[in-house]
Amino acid sequence: MTDPLGAEALDQIFRKARTYNGYRDASVSEEQLTAIWDLMKMGPTSANSLPARLVWCTSQAAKDALADCASEANAVKIRKAPVAVIIGMDLEFYEELPRLFPHADARSWFVGKPKMIADTAFRNSSLQGAYLIIAARALGLDTGPMSGFDADKVDAEFFAGTSHKANFIATLGYGDRDTIFDRSPRPDFTEFNSIR
Template sequence: MSLVLDPTAQDLLFREARTANTFTDEPVTDEQVQAIYDLVKYGPTAFNQSPLRITLVRSPEARERLVQHLAEGNQAKTAAAPLVAILSADNEFHEELPALLPHFPAAKDMFFSERPVRESAAAMNAALQA
């Protein structure tokens, strides 16, 4: 059985993918950010919960505040990156479920009324989106 995904894409995504440790100084445009988000928003999440939240850090002042909270090994590369995206999970995602899952609005309270359940679901599903 062969995979439908082109071998070049397989290499890019799985076989040759590595953590970026250096960045060019080429700016990241709003259009590029939007194109990336337009793919991420369709990531598979249970109950369409989409708990991923993205905070973009562009200004030198915001970057300076962020860098001081990072591990020493991450400070220089983060300071030099043209854009920093902080990915987080919204533990209150269930408040949006009636709009995101209109055919089953009861899911909000039926499955996610308890905070530990929401936190676990948010962490797993935000990781899927990321």
């Protein structure tokens, strides 16, 4: 059994971490993006399906193209961030299962079952997006996950000709504390939980 993380690590990943609307003028390297992936890929997904497909927008041209698919407020955040990432999902993720989950014929669980495919891709790419946020925070970066975009436009611009679809977007960098609001309420355990 492993020991619990210390208070400092828990603060960095959860308690003091925030969703940022803007970032300091500091670049994020490709090595840092690779390090995020190398951590987030270790998080559990159904049958190791790993359906997330990421597009890291690091050039201004890519960020501008993504911003053109987003709401006005989110477009500003995307254009100014050091990095924006599209967390997509592959609706043909099951084709990778013979390699990713060789313990069983997991591919056959999905073939010809579009609802199961869509549900599994969405649920598990969402999990992977959460792992991305945790990995980035663990590595000293901040994020600004968001909805507020036209998924069809994102798919046409970034995933054309593929079986990939957008799930959500996040910005990434070193957060500027002047761009965040006071922490919103977080209810106590007894309000939103039950034990049976």
